[in-house]
Amino acid sequence: MPALLTSRQRVLDALSHREPDRVPVDLGSTSVTGMHVSVVAALRDYYGLERRPVKVHEPMQMLGVVEDDLAAALEVDVAGMPRRKAHFGFTFDNWKPWNFNGLEVLVPGMFNVTEADNGDILLYPQGDVSAAPSGRMPKGGYFFDAIVRQNHFDPDHLDPEDNLEEFKPVSDDDVASISAAVREAQATGRAVAASFGGTGFGDIAAVPAVGLKDPRGIRDITEWYISLRSRRSYIHAVFEKQCEIALGNLARIHAAVGDAVDAVYLCGTDFGTQTSAFCSVATFRELWFPYYKAICGWVHANTSWKCFKHSCGSVERFFESFIEAGFDIVNPVQCSAAGMNPATLKQKYGDRLVFWGGGIDTQKTLPFGTSADVREETLRRCEIFAPGGGFVFNPVHNVQAGTPVQNIVAMLDAVKEFNHA
């Protein structure tokens, strides 16, 4: 019997469109392939791991850190790279306990909240409670949403620099921290999926700039979407400068981490809705394509990293452009959206795109289905996506709060069943 591949080699094979010994699995490496902190805590309980509060590595979505012991229990093949700073502008250090709907979790020291009159939880940019809050979690809710602060809006005098405040050249400290995090991930023996930030062009979750105390520019979500049609030169000016800063940052980061990174999560801008797209392919090619091509082009010319693009929804129409721009990996592969039939996607793009996701539906089957439903869907997706490589098993986006643990276990068991069939 041939020796099993290492986790990293298994992922590298899949990323190179070679069928590995078994389907590699990711659960928790990035902010779009993870699990809600309450789910991580429940899984730790299920596997009988040491009872300790789970760290929150992404406070907006309240995603939990999958530590080494849980990663081993889940048999995941990918390690994430802890980010130095949260979207909310505070660093991930000085961890402290926080009672989250009765569950004790660990949050960064500057994760400072207050309670609104109606019981909602308010979170503050850079932890500064004297600033206006930038995040709101409804009472009894599961994660934060951005509070839009559009305080300085004069449509006749817009300055693209105002929408660039959050994009800065990385500091020496940033590079050192990124380098340490990548080395730590590499030491796990798993493949490394890195997230450096700064290359998400017009990601609607980032537009409100929850990490800035007093953001300027276009920060309202509706206004931003409207601007994609009515203020294209402004959007170009923002993206162009952001791209220039990002290319400089990538060069510095690469000099420090080299080829220790296997996949780099570059952009989470969503182009799809459940039934359609947020824009036409023509708009995509005019507004985004040049910048994606510049970033992916640099990555391919200078590194061995694979370029990872996340976009929810019905996005098959953009796949040829994604490929042409240089993206190697798509996520979350929302098979329930219009035009996202898994077999068709595999047949049309399976030799050119890696499907990092699509493993099981997280809107219906995983949270609400029976264990039998979960097993059936997981097996079917593996049968479709695994042949020939080009597949990293991951549910369609983050596993949501309230998802039954037995369904997650049924999902992982089904992957193992497929691997051993």
Added chain:
Amino acid sequence: MPDLQKLYDAVLSGDRNTAVAVTQEAIATGGDPLELISKYMVPAMDEVGRLFECEEYFVPELLLSARAMKGSLELLRPLLAARGAQPVGRVVIGTVKGDLHDIGKNLVASLLEGGGFEVIDFGADVAPEKFIAAVQEKGANIVALSALLTVTMPAMRTTIDALKQAGVRERIKVMVGGAPVTEQFAAEIGADGYSDNASAAVTLARRLTATAVRP
């Protein structure tokens, strides 16, 4: 009287400034507000909805047209109220309790307004009691519920149950929508209708209004 075709074109192309200017001129020269709405704005928004459904228009175009239409409606609404004109239907709309997402809900609200409905928009994170009050006090005949999250979908059922307990369920129609919501879920929770996009929601509301109690 200005060339009112320009109002149709301005709403269709999302040109708010022109829509407002033409409306102002029409009002100043004695134009009939109802005619502006029914002959130019509603057909323009219907065409916007059609273009959205056949994927020539996307979210940005829809938002721009809705903004142009709203600019014009803001000028016309007081005139309509003064005349005692009745809307096609009165819809109270909101994202359910615990859910702060409102882009989809806003699109539906805008298109319903463009379709001649009076829309009472409670925004996001709306408690069932607010919907009940809107039915009891404002005479809403359609309750439109939105949810983006799997964890807040159950609040749609809670809201419908609360409408039943308050004794107002039979007087109204309930329509639901949002990313994780399905036709099957809508049926399970006892909603009267479901649509998977903003344009289809207007068609649904018109169908439901035909069988609902008039406001």
